[in-house]
Amino acid sequence: xxxxxxxxxxxxxxxxxxxxxxxxxxxxxxxxxxxxxxxxxxxxxxxxxxxxxxxxxxxxxxxxxxxxxxxxxxxxxxxxxxxxxxxxxxxxxxxxxxxxxxxxxxxxxxxxxxxxxxxxxxxxxxxxxxxxxxxxxxxxxxxxxxxxxxxxxxxxxxxxxxxxxxxxxxxxxxxxxxxxxxxxxxxxxxxxxxxxxxxxxxxxxxxxxxxxxxxxxxxxxxxxxxxxxxxxxxxxxxxxxxxxxxxxxxxxxxxxxxxxxxxxxxxxxxxxxxxxxxxxxxxxxxxxxxxxxxxxxxxxxxxxxxxxxxxxxxxxxxxxxxxxxxxxxxxxxxxxxxxxxxxxxxxxxxxxxxxxxxxxxxxxxxxxxx
Amino acid sequence: xxxxxxxxxxxxxxxxxxxxxxxxxxxxxxxxxxxxxxxxxxxxxxxxxxxxxxxxxxxxxxxxxxxxxxxxxxxxxxxxxxxxxxxxxxxxxxxxxxxxxxxxxxxxxxxxxxxxxxxxxxxxxxxxxxxxxxxxxxxxxxxxxxxxxxxxxxxxxxxxxxxxxxxxxxxxxxxxxxxxxxxxxxxxxxxxxxxxxxxxxxxxxxxxxxxxxxxxxxxxxxxxxxxxxxxxxxxxxxxxxxxxxxxxxxxxxxxxxxxxxxxxxxxxxxxxxxxxxxxxxxxxxxxxxxxxxxxxxxxxxxxxxxxxxxxxxxxxxxxxxxxxxxxxxxxxxxxxxxxxxxxxxxxxxxxxxxxxxxxxxxxxxxxxxxxxxxxxxxxxxxxxxxxxxxxxxxxxxxxxxxxxxxxxxxxxxxxxxxxxxxxxxxxxxxxxxxxxxxxxxxxxxxxxxxxxxxxxxxxxxxxxxxxxxxxxxxxxxxxxxxxxxxxxxxxxx
Numbered sequence: 046x047x048x049x050x051x052x053x054x055x056x057x058x059x060x061x062x063x064x065x066x067x068x069x070x071x072x073x074x075x076x077x078x079x080x081x082x083x084x085x086x087x088x089x090x091x092x093x094x095x096x097x098x099x100x101x102x103x104x105x106x107x108x109x110x111x112x113x114x115x116x117x118x119x120x121x122x123x124x125x126x127x128x129x130x131x132x133x134x135x136x137x138x139x140x141x142x143x144x145x146x147x148x149x150x151x152x153x154x155x156x157x158x159x160x161x162x163x164x165x166x167x168x169x170x171x172x173x174x175x176x177x178x179x180x181x182x183x184x185x186x187x188x189x190x191x192x193x194x195x196x197x198x199x200x201x202x203x204x205x206x207x208x209x210x211x212x213x214x215x216x217x218x219x220x221x222x223x224x225x226x227x228x229x230x231x232x233x234x235x236x237x238x239x240x241x242x243x244x245x246x247x248x249x250x251x252x253x254x255x256x257x258x259x260x261x262x263x264x265x266x267x268x269x270x271x272x273x274x275x276x277x278x279x280x281x282x283x284x285x286x287x288x289x290x291x292x293x294x295x296x297x298x299x300x301x302x303x304x305x306x307x308x309x310x311x312x313x314x315x316x317x318x319x320x321x322x323x324x325x326x327x328x329x330x331x332x333x334x335x336x337x338x339x340x341x342x343x344x345x346x347x348x349x350x351x352x353x354x355x356x357x358x359x360x361x362x363x364x365x366x367x368x369x370x371x372x373x374x375x376x377x378x379x380x381x382x383x384x385x386x387x388x389x390x391x392x393x394x395x396x397x398x399x400x401x402x403x404x405x406x407x408x409x410x411x412x413x414x415x
Numbered sequence: 416x417x418x419x420x421x422x423x424x425x426x427x428x429x430x431x432x433x434x435x436x437x438x439x440x441x442x443x444x445x446x447x448x449x450x451x452x453x454x455x456x457x458x459x460x461x462x463x464x465x466x467x468x469x470x471x472x473x474x475x476x477x478x479x480x481x482x483x484x485x486x487x488x489x490x491x492x493x494x495x496x497x498x499x500x501x502x503x504x505x506x507x508x509x510x511x512x513x514x515x516x517x518x519x520x521x522x523x524x525x526x527x528x529x530x531x532x533x534x535x536x537x538x539x540x541x542x543x544x545x546x547x548x549x550x551x552x553x554x555x556x557x558x559x560x561x562x563x564x565x566x567x568x569x570x571x572x573x574x575x576x577x578x579x580x581x582x583x584x585x586x587x588x589x590x591x592x593x594x595x596x597x598x599x600x601x602x603x604x605x606x607x608x609x610x611x612x613x614x615x616x617x618x619x620x621x622x623x624x625x626x627x628x629x630x631x632x633x634x635x636x637x638x639x640x641x642x643x644x645x646x647x648x649x650x651x652x653x654x655x656x657x658x659x660x661x662x663x664x665x666x667x668x669x670x671x672x673x674x675x676x677x678x679x680x681x682x683x684x685x686x687x688x689x690x691x692x693x694x695x696x697x698x699x700x701x702x703x704x705x706x707x708x709x710x711x712x713x714x715x716x717x718x719x720x721x722x723x724x725x726x727x728x729x730x731x732x733x734x735x736x737x738x739x740x741x742x743x744x745x746x747x748x749x750x751x752x753x754x755x756x757x758x759x760x761x762x763x764x765x766x767x768x769x770x771x772x773x774x775x776x777x778x779x780x781x782x783x784x785x786x787x788x789x790x791x792x793x794x795x796x797x798x799x800x801x802x803x804x805x806x807x808x809x810x811x812x813x814x815x816x817x818x819x820x821x822x823x824x825x826x827x828x829x830x831x832x833x834x835x836x837x838x839x840x841x842x843x844x845x846x847x848x849x850x851x852x853x854x855x856x857x858x859x860x861x862x863x864x865x866x867x868x869x870x871x872x873x874x875x876x877x878x879x880x881x882x883x884x885x886x887x888x889x890x891x892x893x894x895x896x897x898x899x900x901x902x903x904x905x906x907x908x
Contacts (some may be wrong), residue, residue, distance in 0.1 A: 049465070049547075050455040053472030060469055066560070069567070072870070078477075078486060089480055094473060097571045097870030099839050101861045107805035107813065109827045111720045111729070120723035120804045120813040 061092045062157055069094055152272030155265060155407075176232045186226025195225035239274040239328035239361075240321075241267065242314055245296065246335035248285040248305040255368040259334040260297045262366065262403050266332065269411055274328065280317055284310035286340070290317070304340045307333075307377065311351040318359055329360045332410070336370035337377040345377065349384045357391050364410045369398045418445050422503075425513055425701075432700045433520040437775065438692065440523035441499040441537075445516070448502045453489050454478040456502055460675070461494035462543045466550035466667070467559070468566060490713075491515040495678070497537035499523040510702075510709035517696040521689030524778075529684070531677040531782045534581035539674055546667045553660045565661055569668040571874035574836055575647035576669060578676050643855070644841040647875075648672070654844055655878050665878075679834045680782040687731015688778050690717065694732065723804060723813060725827070733799060738777060738790050739770035783831045791827070793820040801827075829859075837863055839885070852879050856887035863887050865896075872898035 060066050061073060078089045110120055182195055200219035204210035210217075243263055245251075271277050281296035282288055285303040288310040314331055322329055339345045356363055367378045378394060385392045395409040396402070418426060426445060433440065448456065458475035459465050481487040490511060493501040501519040503512055526532050536542055554562045604617045604625070644650045648669040652662055678685065697710055718729045741747050745765030754760055777786065795801075796818065803816045803826045816822070843853035852875065856863055868885065875883045875898070882899040886908070897904040 049467060050458060050471060050475050053458075053467060053469055054475050055472065056467070057469040057472030057476060066564070068564075078480060078484065089484055091477060091480060093477070094470070095867075096470065096567070097867050097874060098574055099837050099856070099871050100864050100867055101835075101837060102864045107803060107816070107826065108723075108830055109725050109823055110723045110802055110804055110815070111725055112722050112800055112802075114722070114802065114815045116802075116815050116817050118815045119810075120815060 057094070060094060062153075064157065072097065152268045155269055156272070177229045178232055179227045179229045181228045181230070182225050183228035184225065186228060190227045192225050192227050196223050199223040199225055238277065238326065239270060239330060240278040240280065241270060242280045242282065242317060242329070242331045243296065244282040244284065244288075244310045244314060244331065244333040246285070246305060246307070246310075246333075246338075247283045248303055248336075248338070250305075250336050250338055250370050251368070252370065255336060255370050256297065258368050258397055258400060258403060259366070261400070262334070262397065262406060263297075263332070265403070265407050266410065269407070270330065282310050282313050282317075284313075288313040305335070305338055306344050307335065307339050308344050308347040308351060311348055311356060315351060315355050318355075324359050330362060330364070331356060331360055332364045332366065334366045334368060335377060337367045337375040338370075339377050339380075345380050348377075349380070352392075353384075360391060362391050362393055362410075364393045364395070366395045366397055366406055366410070369396070418447060418503075421509075422447075422512055426516055429513065429516045429696060429701055430520065432696045433517070433524070433692070436692070436695070437771075438520055438524040439528060440520050441497040441527050443493075443499045443501050443516075443519055443523050445519075446500065446502050447505050449505045450482055450488075451479070453492065453502055453504050454482055457489050457492055461492050461500070461502075462540060464540075464544040464547050466547045466566075467554070468563065470570070491519060493519045493522045494539070495526040495532060495535060495537070495674075496540050497527075499526060500540070508709060510706045511713055513701055513706075514693050514697055514710060514713060517701065518689045518693035520696075521692035522685060524692075525681070525685050525688045528779050529677070529681060529782075530780055531680050535674055535677060536670070542670070546671070549663060549667065553663070557660060562660070562664070565664055565878075566668070568874040568877050569648070569665055571871050572647055572651070572878075573668055573672045574834075575645075575839055576649075576672050576676070577645035578680065578833075580646055581673065639844045640841060645838075647839070647841055647854075650841050650844070651878055656880050657878065661878075676834075677782075680784075681786075683727040683731040683734075683783045683831075684778065684781060684786050685731070686728045687733075687735050690728050690732040691735045691774075725801070730799070734786065734790055734795065735774050735777070737792070737795055739774050741770070741792075742773035743768055743770035745769075784828060787824065787827050787831065791824050796820045796823050837861075846884060850881050852881065852883040854883070854885040856885055858888040862889055865889065868896060869898065869903045872896060872903070873901055876901070 056065075060069050063070055072095045074093050074095060076091045076093055078091050114120070182192060196219050197217055200217045200223040201210065203220075203223060204217060245256075245259055247256075267277075267279065279293070281291050281293060283291055283296060284305075284307070286306045286309065288306075290313065310333065318324075318329060339348070352363065365378070365381060367375060369375075375396075378396065381392065381394055393410050395406040397406045417423075422445075430443075455475055456463060457478055458471045458473075465471065478487070478489070482489075488504070490504055490507060491501060493499060499519075499522075501516075501523075503515060507515065550562065550566075604622055607613050607616050640650065646669075648665055651657070652665045652669070657665070694714065697714075702710055718726065718732070720726050720729055743766075744763055745751070745767040746760070746763050751760070751763060754763070777790070781789070797820075800818075801823045802818045803822050804813045805816050806812075807814045838857040838859070839854055840857070841852065842855050844850070846853035854875075868887070872883050872885060882897060884895055884897045886893065886895055888894065893908045895906050895908050897906070
C-alpha cells in the first residue's frame, strides 16, 4: 500500500511552522500530550489546526458522565484526549512539564524564525570520518558478535540435510561449523567541518549582563552552525591585556579585570588556526565579543593588520559583536568600520544593545549564509 | 498483506460462529498492517486513497505521536463498504486478533442491516479514489494552494448538511401552473351555483381572509429559498457564484460528509453491537482456556470508563444486554411499567425469551437518539452510575449536578441530537434585497461559540462572495452577526 500521508504530514508541518498558508496561523492550537518516561512526565508538543465550524460555546453545555461521585464533586478530566465537538474542554491538571524539543529542531525553528539561509560549505571534503557498520555475516568472529538466529538457521539446515532433524522433537544443536558472526564494514565518509572560535573580552568593563548576552548569543550561533555542519569544533579564547585559551565552562564564567589588548586575542586565534585548522579542510568562524574598548590606537592598528593579513583570508566570515556597556566607549566598532567599511564581504559587525538585540544580532551574523 | 495461515483458519472459525448466531454481514476482507500503516489509514478515515489535504497529516501526526509514546493504540479499523475492509494490526497478540475479528463481524452486520446506513455508498473506496484523482487534477491545473484553500473553506461548512435528506422521497417541485384569468377572478371565492346565494357563501370577510391567505402564499413563493435550507452545501452548489471546479469540490466534500453521517449517528449502537458480539462469540465459542486472561484484559480496557465521559462501547454493550434481558424476561409494556413494587419488578420474569430477536430488531431500526430515547431506563442509569455535569462559573470547573434519570436522559439526548452540533439553516438568500445570505441558528439553550461562528462566516463569505449573516442568541439577547469582506459586525435585534 502506498500512502500519500507523508505528503499530507509534511504539508501540515509546514503550515504549523508558518512556512505556508499564513492565514491558517490563527487556528493553530499548541496542545500537548503527556507521557511517562521513567518517573518523569514529559510533554509532547501536539500542534493542531482547528477548522472553524459552528459549534457550541465550550462552557455552556456540560454533559453526561459515568462513575462515582456526589453532586458538587469536580469531574476530573486531566488525561482526556483533546476534545471534539460536544465534549467539554480540558481541565488543567498538575503536571511536571518537560518540554521535549531536540536541539536540531531548535536550530530549525531558529532558522525559520530568522530566515537564515542554509550555509554553503567551503572547501573540498577532505576530512574523513570512519563509521563502522554491521552489515554482513561471517564464519568467524568473537563470541560477543555471534548471531544466534543465523547460527541456529545453519544448524537447522545441516540437521535437515543430514536427516537428524525430528519435527516431533525439534531440538537443534549447533556445532562449531554452524557458528555465524556479525561482521562489519568501515564506511569512510568525506565531510566538511567547521570550527568556531569564540573570543571574549573579559576586561573590567564587561559586566555580568554583558557576559549573559554573549553566552546566549554564542549558544544560538553554536546551535545553528551545528545543524549545518557535522563534527563542529568550538574553541574559546578569553582576553584582557593577555589572551588565553580556556574551556567552555571558564569562558562563560570568568570575570577578570584589567586592561584590554584585543590584538592578543587575535594573535592567539591565528596561532590556533595555524596549528590545528588547515584552511583547505576547515570552515572557520571566528566570533569576537567585546564592549569595544581597546587600550590604545596602536593596538587597534595592530588588530587591523592581523585581520587583514591572516584572519580574514582564512575565515568564512569574521564576526564582531559589540555589547553595549556602561564603561565601554565602543570605539573599536568605529575603527572596524573605518578599516573595512560595512561592505567588506567577510566582516560582519553587529551591535547588541541589550538582550532583546540578540535575535537581530544573530541574524546579522548568520543571515548571509557563508 | 493477506492473513497468515493460522489467522485465516481462525477467521473461518469465527466467521462460522457469527453466521450461526444469525449475523448477516458484508463479506469481510482482512488486511494485516503495521503500526505506521494503521495510523496512516486511521488518519485517512480508513480509506487508503484520498485527496491531498493537510488535515489528514495532522491526524496522522497525533496518532503516530500517541502510538510512539505508548498513549494509544489502534487495534482495528473497519470501513463501511461491500465487501467490508478491515485492517488488523500486525503487532496484536493472537487473542487480540481473534477478538478483533469477532468485533469486526459485528460492525459489518451493523453496516449492512442498520437502516441509517442503508443509503450510504458501499463502493466508497472507489468513489474516494476517484475524488482523489479529480482533486489532484484540479491542483495541477489551478494550483495546490488555491484548491486547498477552497477545500479549507468547504470543510468549515462540512457539517451543515441535512442528515434526514437521504431518507426523504425525492419530492419534485410542484409544477407552476399558469392560472387563467377566470381562475384569478374566482380566487378566494367558493363555487356558487345560484346567484342569490353568493353573498352568503362568499361573505366579504371570508373573501378577504382568503385573498390574504393567497397573497401570503405568493409572498412565500417569492422567498428564496422557499423553505429554510438545512443542506447549506447543496444550496451553495446551486446558487453561489462559483466556478466549475469549485462546484466539484463542494460536491465531493458534501458526498463524503453524507457518507460519514450514519457513523456519527450510531456511535454508541455500532460500537455496542460489535462489542456485544465479540464478547458473545469469544466467551461462548472461540476462547480457549489459556486465552481467558488476555481476552479479559483487553475487553476491560475497551470498556474502561473515564470520569466525565461516556464510553460508547460500555454504554452500547450494556444497553444491548439490558434490552436482551428485559425482553427475555418480559420486563416491558404497560403491566410492567404500572407495577410499583420494586422487589416484584426486580424479580419479574415471564420467560418470554424474545431478547435476541429484540436486539436484532433494535440494531436494524434505531440510531443513537432513538436507542437512548426508547431503551434507557432508570434502573440502567442507576446501575451504571450515570450523572450529569455542568460547568460551574464560580469554581471554574466541571461539577456533577445530579443523577436524576430524566435529566441524565435529556442531557444525553441533547448531546446526541444533530450529532451534538447547533442547528443552523439558510433562511434567506437575498437578505435585505442585497443578495446577502442570512442563516439562522435555532437556539436551544446553548449559545454559539462566537469566535468560531465568526470564522465560519468568513469561510462562508468566501464562497458566497457577498456578505453573510447569522441570527442567534447570546445570553438571551437576539443578535445578528455579519461578516462583510472579512470584517465582523454584531448587532442586537
